[in-house]
Amino acid sequence: MPTVRLPDGSAMEVAAGASVASVAQQIGSRLAQAAVAARLNGQLVDLSTVVAGDGPHDLEILTDKSDDALRILRHSTAHVMAAAVRRVYGNHVKFGIGPAIEDGFYYDFDLPERIADEDLPRIEAEMQKIILAAAPFVREEVPAQEAARLMQSSGQDYKVELLRDIAAGSLAPGEQLSQAEAKPVPGPSGAVTLYRTADFVDLCRGPHLPHAGRIPALKLLNVAGSYWRGDSSRPMLQRIYGTAFFTKKALDAHLARLQEARRRDHRRIGKDLDLFSFHDEGPGFAFMHPAGMVVLNEILEFWRAVHLDAGYVEVRTPTILSRELWLRSGHWDNYREAMYFTQIDEASYAVKPMNCPGGLLIYLNKPRSYRNLPLRMAELGLVHRHEKSGVLHGLLRVRQFTQDDAHIFCLPEQLQDEVLGVINLVDRIYGTFGFQDVRVELSTRPEHSIGTDEMWEHATRALRGALEARGLAYKVNEGEGAFYAPKIDYHVRDCLGRSWQCGTIQVDLAMPERFNLTYAGADNQEHRPAMIHRAILGSIERFLGILIEHYGGDFPLWLAPVQAAVLPVSDRFNAYAASAAAGLRQAGLRAELDDSSDKVSAKIRRATLRKIPYMLVVGEKEVAARSVSVRDKAAGDLGAEPLDAFIRRAAQEVREKRLRPKAAAAL
RNA sequence: GCUGGUGUAGCUCAGUCGGCAGAGCGCGUCCUUGGUAAGGACGAGGUCUCGGGUUCAAAUCCCGACACCAGCUCCA
Incomplete structure (x- = not known):
């Protein structure tokens, strides 16, 4: 007789061939009622899964209290939505993928008709029919070949493609298809699993709810375009976003939060409070009005005071610098599509997208001694970047903005302390604005980059060392660093739980090399300094936008345009x-x-x-x-x-x- | 950049079938002089995003551009 071990450590024997659901029943009928799915030997499984083999098996029955169960609910709801879309639009709908995501789910469809927001109620109504009928989720394990035949015959080209990639083993985790729930995996025997709901069959790893009747509260939210597999060279599919919860109350709370976020939209508040504006004459370029300038200037006054206190000096470097400088820095190679160029007396110039080359020229302007390092050189630098037209978004994504930049030149052995100093400054500044929830990410060397392996190792070690010295939890983003340096990124969470990337700390050993920076050491020899690029607010304009949404326009007294x-x-x-x-x-x-x-x-x-x-x-x-x-x-x-x-x-x-x-x- | 949507007064929006451009708020003037979220009257305010086309006639239909919105891709 198989034995299962429950999370509380107790063990029990179950009948041979017993399903997870019947085990739940054996434990208690209340639990069986509440059961959504289970974790069997570490794997998420359906309630219908049979506990096979003597075990002992680790078994956890998941109820609507667990986050896994919520994801399963949403994933199942995505299937029901797909089934409903098929009923509403017909069998010619081709299905992409439909995973659960952070606050809900989506499903991608390819169909000639346009799905409009006004059509969502119809789809929702069809979903309710499926839910009312308590349509079961039926799991089937079939050979990949057979699944491919099935998908081929029903014209499901995207599913066929997925099956081909699964067979080839090329469907790597971390691809755009990163949502685990969406990704079918071949079983040990080359089999894949299919799930049937109503008249919809999907290639899917599962698990799912036992039946659609277990979906208590759902809402379809909006329709948008989305590339197949996130690839801009592939077809654009129509994506419907929705969300689902185990209680109507939780759904309503979530919808209220969305409503509150709309109410706090900085574009709305910026207009209402006359803080800033945008004009066709300069898309992506913010016009700061008198009231907006008051807030901005208060932020900057505070910023200057704490930087002075932290041992910084301030500089300002030109907006337009020769193209040759950007060739030297590597920006031209890595970034020219996003730079603006201009001409002065036949010679080619670029509008600066970053401040560092200017800072480097100041460093190079005279001989430097170890006695004067670290040199912490701050710059509120106005930079321009040619962001693509579709990505502009109020103050949060613009083409011209002020970075609260600084370049710290120091001895290599001072690196970690300097990084720690920046971390302290970040804490002080974010705390003042009331951002409590701050997350840190470490990004390592990307594919296109300059400098040697040793440099990258040393630089990454300094960042990691500082994080660990401070005992900060951090997530690592492999290969996400800047082309010249690994970086720590700061993400702040506002009062609505939304996350914004603001600060960044980058340890750069490559630029000093490229520009041949030196200092005289105690040994009277020339040495190479290290360099830290850092911004704390990131873009001042963007930070203003984040503050507006964080405060909902109700600024603290010190920032309020009129007090x-x-x-x-x-x-x-x-x-x-x-x-x-x-x-x-x-x-x-x-x-x-x-x-x-x-x-x-x-x-x-x-x-x-x-x-x-x-x-x-x-x-x-x-x-x-x-x-x-x-x-x-x-x-x-x-x-x-x-x-x-x-x-x-x-x-x-x-x-x-x-x-x-x-x-x-x-x- | 891509897919879809939207573009009418300072703001939020209505405008039917192609037939004289509308409302509320705001703004101005006057009346009102009041105690914790809207006192009243009158008035001004429009290149209906821009350019082309169809038509006797275009805010309305067609084509193109631009901007914005939702999302995707991107974000040194």
């Missing part, structure tokens, strides 16, 4: 209100007076919509007491307070760069 609005109750109090506003401004606060002829309630509404943190209502009582009646945008009416006291309190809040209480709804 306080003085709202007289009637124009009889305009004179006092004006003097109060002047007092605030004298104390360095950004204050405005609303002397329109509206009622206070209308003034409050307007100030609230403009997301002004403090509203100061003044009327007869306040004039008499030299006070203001404070309304905090987040906390509401706080009552009267002497004007001086408010000024002191607000100035203190600005000095401390205090974060505002989260005003977010729906979180």
Whole structure:
């Protein structure tokens, strides 16, 4: 009799030929009810899987509490969607792949008709029929040849291609098909598995729900194009995105989060708050308005202060430099399609896409001594990159932006300490903006790169050593480094759980070589310095966009374009209100007076919509007491307070760069 | 760059079958002088993205360009 070992360590005997489902039943009917799939000897399997052989077998019944179960639910929902699409559009639909992804699933289809967003309800309705019918997921193991014949005869060219690659063993993990659920693997006997749901058969490794009736809550979200296997030279398929959850409540919470993300879209808020704009006359080039400049300048003032404190000096290098310089740096070889070129007096020049060559020229401008290293040279450098038209996205992807760059020239043995110094600076800066959840990735040497193996090893070791010295968890991205250096990338997660790449630290031994940088050592010999490229905010413009979404437009006081609005109750109090506003401004606060002829309630509404943190209502009582009646945008009416006291309190809040209480709804 | 969608007042959007260009908000003027999210009246504001075509007649139909949106590819 087979024996299974459960996660709690207990063992039990099960009947020969028993399915996982019946084992679950044997453990308890509640568990059997809740069971979605199982992990048998480390493999995810269907509930219908038979526990074969005496074992002991490690068995874990997965219920809707587990993340694996959620992925299985979504993957199964993708199959149901495919079945529904086939019913709605007919048998000529060709199927690509349909995996579960981070927040849901998708399926790619090839069909002559256009699927529009308006068609999604029809598809969803068809899915509900399949769910109502509790259509089972039937697993079949067949020889690859037979599967190929089946797919061929039904015109499923993409599936045939997948089968061919499986047979050839060339379907490597990490390909665009990286979602494990989507990737069928040949069994030990060269067999592949098929899953049937309703009248849809898919090549699929599984596992799946026992039947479609186990899908409690789903939503189709949008349609978009997508290359077959992520290859831009292959056909473009139509992809439908959707999501599914085990409870209606969880689905609703997720949809609310999507809604909240739309509400916080920095493009929307940027327009509403008059922070910046874009124009046809310069696609991808942001126009910063006065209110946006206030935020930007506050960020930069803070940035300069902490850099000064961390031992940096600041430089500025030209935007246009000779083409020859970029040939020397290797940028021309590796990056010219994305660079802008121009001509000055017959000679060829490039608009800088990076600041480093300029920094190198400053280093080379005079002899350097080990006594003056490390040299930490910061530059708020304006760079231009020709991003392809389809990738532009508000402030988050632009063609011109300001990097908060720095180049640290140091002795090779100082590298790790310098990297640690940058890591500390990153912590300090991100913490100030309220980014708590920061993830770190280490990218190693890519295929196209300059420099020697030894350089790359040394450089990568310095980065890894610093990460390990700090005890930071990090993910490694093999071959994802820059052409001249391995790098640490920082990803910050905002309050909606979305991740943004901001900071980067790159240890570069190749550029100093190319540009023949030297310093005089204590031995009076020439030596080669090491170089660190780093940015913390990344692009200032992009960081502003991220901040807008993170705060939902409700900036902390120190960043708010207008910090306080003085709202007289009637124009009889305009004179006092004006003097109060002047007092605030004298104390360095950004204050405005609303002397329109509206009622206070209308003034409050307007100030609230403009997301002004403090509203100061003044009327007869306040004039008499030299006070203001404070309304905090987040906390509401706080009552009267002497004007001086408010000024002191607000100035203190600005000095401390205090974060505002989260005003977010729906979180 | 690719696939699909969208482009009308400062903003959000309506505009039927091809027949005089619309609303709300905002803006301006006047009235109103009020206590914590919208007081009232009047008014101004348009190259219907741009270029071509069809038509007696185009915001509307056709072709092309551009920009934006969703996604894919890319992001030193």
